[in-house]
Amino acid sequence: MKWVLLLSLIYYLSDVEGLKVLVCYPLPMKSISILGQAAVRHLIEAGHDVTYITVYPLNIKAKNLRQIDISSNTALLANDETMTMGYFLHNKLERNHPYQLQKIALEAARMTLNHENVKKLLEDPNERFDVIIADLIESEVYAGFSVLYNCPMVWLYSMGAHWQVLRLIDVASNPAYDPDYLSPNMPPFTFAQRVEELWSRIYWQYLKTFYTQPEERKIYEAVFGPLVAKRGRTLPDYEDVIFNASLILANEHDATLNRASTPQNFKYIGGCHIEEPVKPLPKDLQDLIDNSKNGVIYFSMGSVLQSKSLPKELVTELLQMFGEFKQTVIWKFEDNSLVNVPKNVRIVNWAPQQSILAHPNVRMFISHGGQLSSLETIHFGKPIIGVPVFFDQYTNIYKAVQNGYALKVPFSQNLPKDLKPAINLMLTDDRYANKAKELSALYHDRLTAPGAVFLHWVEYVVRTRGAHHLRSPARHVPLYQRLYLDLIALILTIVSVLIYILSKICKKKHVKRNDQKKRN
Ligand SMILES: *[C@@H]1O[C@H](CO)[C@@H](O)[C@H](O)[C@H]1NC(C)=O
Numbered sequence: 001m002k003w004v005l006l007l008s009l010i011y012y013l014s015d016v017e018g019l020k021v022l023v024c025y026p027l028p029m030k031s032i033s034i035l036g037q038a039a040v041r042h043l044i045e046a047g048h049d050v051t052y053i054t055v056y057p058l059n060i061k062a063k064n065l066r067q068i069d070i071s072s073n074t075a076l077l078a079n080d081e082t083m084t085m086g087y088f089l090h091n092k093l094e095r096n097h098p099y100q101l102q103k104i105a106l107e108a109a110r111m112t113l114n115h116e117n118v119k120k121l122l123e124d125p126n127e128r129f130d131v132i133i134a135d136l137i138e139s140e141v142y143a144g145f146s147v148l149y150n151c152p153m154v155w156l157y158s159m160g161a162h163w164q165v166l167r168l169i170d171v172a173s174n175p176a177y178d179p180d181y182l183s184p185n186m187p188p189f190t191f192a193q194r195v196e197e198l199w200s201r202i203y204w205q206y207l208k209t210f211y212t213q214p215e216e217r218k219i220y221e222a223v224f225g226p227l228v229a230k231r232g233r234t235l236p237d238y239e240d241v242i243f244n245a246s247l248i249l250a251n252e253h254d255a256t257l258n259r260a261s262t263p264q265n266f267k268y269i270g271g272c273h274i275e276e277p278v279k280p281l282p283k284d285l286q287d288l289i290d291n292s293k294n295g296v297i298y299f300s301m302g303s304v305l306q307s308k309s310l311p312k313e314l315v316t317e318l319l320q321m322f323g324e325f326k327q328t329v330i331w332k333f334e335d336n337s338l339v340n341v342p343k344n345v346r347i348v349n350w351a352p353q354q355s356i357l358a359h360p361n362v363r364m365f366i367s368h369g370g371q372l373s374s375l376e377t378i379h380f381g382k383p384i385i386g387v388p389v390f391f392d393q394y395t396n397i398y399k400a401v402q403n404g405y406a407l408k409v410p411f412s413q414n415l416p417k418d419l420k421p422a423i424n425l426m427l428t429d430d431r432y433a434n435k436a437k438e439l440s441a442l443y444h445d446r447l448t449a450p451g452a453v454f455l456h457w458v459e460y461v462v463r464t465r466g467a468h469h470l471r472s473p474a475r476h477v478p479l480y481q482r483l484y485l486d487l488i489a490l491i492l493t494i495v496s497v498l499i500y501i502l503s504k505i506c507k508k509k510h511v512k513r514n515d516q517k518k519r520n
Helices: 002-017 030-045 071-078 085-091 098-113 116-123 143-148 163-169 191-230 238-242 283-290 312-323 353-358 371-380 393-403 415-428 431-444 450-463 485-519
Strands: 020-025 049-054 065-069 131-135 153-157 247-250 266-268 296-300 328-332 345-348 362-367 384-386 406-408
Touching (some): 020 030, 030 131, 030 153, 071 098, 098 191, 116 191, 131 450, 143 191, 143 238, 153 163, 153 450, 163 247, 283 328, 283 345, 296 353, 312 415, 353 362, 353 371, 362 431, 371 393, 371 431, 384 393, 393 406, 406 415
Parallel strands (some): 020 049, 131 153, 153 247, 296 328, 362 384
């Protein structure tokens, strides 16, 4: 009896502890890869064996971490002018074209799966994994890994519950109240906005169905077909594979207003990238913030948008404007060539953002509104002045405004003039800071920290061999059945047949009567 117990204990421990996990983060966008890094960190700390396909290899030496370097993927966006602040400023754009994003994800997939380092991994016939975790932005090709290794698939999604991803495990949420992630609209919608949301879905789906997905299918078949055949199996159809994930783990949390409802296998892990306790600040920043009696304004536009792509005059005007405040301003700017920097402004090339936001003297965060930055402001309870530029930043900032802890300032040549009254308002009106604290309390009011939630569900999926019991029955019901279009068609047919028959009968009677009249 003791032996049985001991053996089952060993089996149980070995089943969960030494998982072999493949984590794939193919996009050459630093901020998106931060979530992948967090996943890797939690997995290796829990003792799992991680293979990490990454554009930004980590500076960690751990026995249980193997990194597959695909940093050459950066070439994809290196010369892409359309991803700079200057471009968006010049063209007065308010949102990305959906095809642009689908195409970036598609090309990143092509580069990744044909990368020699990845090929080496895939072609090793002895390689096996217990679970695949991959980034889910605009491409599902990586589901091919789960076919090759015959193991469950977990998507890690860097945003909240959006229809583009919900449709993969359940049904797309309703556009009448759930906006697209590129949309500036917030529910409740006006009639025009509701139509706009419906249209952007139809358009996205059209592009996906006729342009991107056929290309993805080709990549899937070309890359995984021969590999799966070598392992003695046949490749399942692409559409059967991409709708077969066990879980989606999303980078969002319960303190956010207006979230679409989600199926059982959709879990929130937002905040799992935040390290607790936060790392201590470097000495100079610690002293600077400690000694700022009037508080600190922290300004950063994230890692994708480089401040140095801003026009020179705009930078000069921003510096002047910041110089008029009593507060200390910490500006993350990746360039040391600035001149005439006012005394109260500190330029840093790199900012330990979480440690800065954690400091009680920091009064507000002027941000582009990337999802990770938005999560950090809630985590640390700081109000935000949002200057969204592209991608999901508009949605994030509109949400924050609707939640009551943010102001939005348009990204334009007038930024310095528009920013000043917003900063003044935030300094004098406590409502924003109080709301941020209130939401932060809501966010922290939970049973488990997000990192532990992440680990639990990944291990759970392996233990339950794909968590089939969590899957939504809606996946197998086509749209026409969900909308009962077949029933409507049947009723319409019966009604029209009846009308036809009745009209025939009436005509006959009519003709007879007429004949009788004539005879009479
Ligand atoms: C779907 O996933 C399950 C386990 O996660 C697996 O057993 C099954 O073979 C997969 N189906 C296809 C078509 O890949």
